[in-house]
Amino acid sequence: MQTSSETPSRPPLVLIANDQEWSARSLESIMGPLGYAVLRAYNGRQALDLARSILPDVIILDAHMPDINGVDICAELRADPRVGGATPIIITTSGPGRRAERLAAYSAGAWEVVSQPLDGELLLLKLATWVKAKREIDRVRNESLLDEPTGLYNMRGLARRAREIGAEAYRQQHPLACVAFAPETADTTPSEASSAVIEEVASRVIEHLAQVCRRTGRLSDAIGRLGPAEFAIIAPATESKGAVRLVERLQETLRESPVDVGGEQRTVKIRAGYCAVPDYAHSSVDAVEMLLRAAATLRHLRAENDTALVRAFDDVNVKFVH
Secondary structure, eight states, rough: OOOOOGGOOSSOOOEEESOOHHHHHHHHHHHGGGOEEEEESSSSHHHHHHHHOOOEEEEEESSOOOOOHHHHHHHHHHHHHHTTTTTTTTHHHHHHHHHHHHHHHHTTSSEEEEEESSOHHHHHHHHHHHHHHHHHHHHHHOOSSSSTSSBBHHHHHHHHHHHHHHHHHHHOOEEEEEEEEEEETTOGGGGGHHHHHHHHHHHHHHHHHHHHHHHHHTTTEEEEETTTEEEEEEEOOOOOOOOOOHHHHOOOHHHSSSSSEEEEEEEEEEEEEEEESOOOGSSSSSSHHHHHHHHHHHHHHTTTTTSEEEEEESSOOOOOOO
């Protein structure tokens, strides 16, 4: 059972989805005194919305919700990367669950199936273990150097690789370039600009661009994701002209391989900003700052609606603060 010494700084958040007031209250009554924060949902749709927005530590679903059954909710949440496989999901039943129902729940990704009346002490012991496991996964994920959806470096990973590549460039007195770029579809019309279409286009374009980057990048390059729709390449032994050629090569590859969105082929184009130095050993800025300057140049181009394919940091009026 969870003791005071084991209680984390933030109370574990449990989402209980159950339209039966007595059942939900019985769960809440045994969790509250041990430091769990409880949030309620009264139907399946509300449970899905809350789970995706608040990202609870544990989700407890009743098997028989009024609109969507608990097994289907579980399967839908498991398929959502925001919830994924690391969040404990428990399905409760009002009586002894049949074997077929239990198998369906486990197949959907449930960690446990429990029947009324509950063994509260046993459930709490399991919850304490599961919460510790989930938080350890969250900690490792937060400390990871990779962006999970794309498999590229995240900002933390890019910063580390920038320092490593910069150190080598300093020793070798080599040039170094950092390129930041963002995708957009060249054939999206205003009539298509519903939020659902925009979200689907963005998701597919980002996935496609990540694949193209991995395919066209050199082994020595560090490729990563700066933000939701911004990417970067740290290119050793690359001067300004090489940075421009890198962007042109990437653009050409994208032009030759349209992305499929809803059964339609869409051409992706990019705009890019870069920062490059001919000899890193004599540069007044370090590699991480070069990366930030490239990103600032890209954001300037997008804010000013500049139609250029690529711009250098030194060629635009960007106010950059260290």
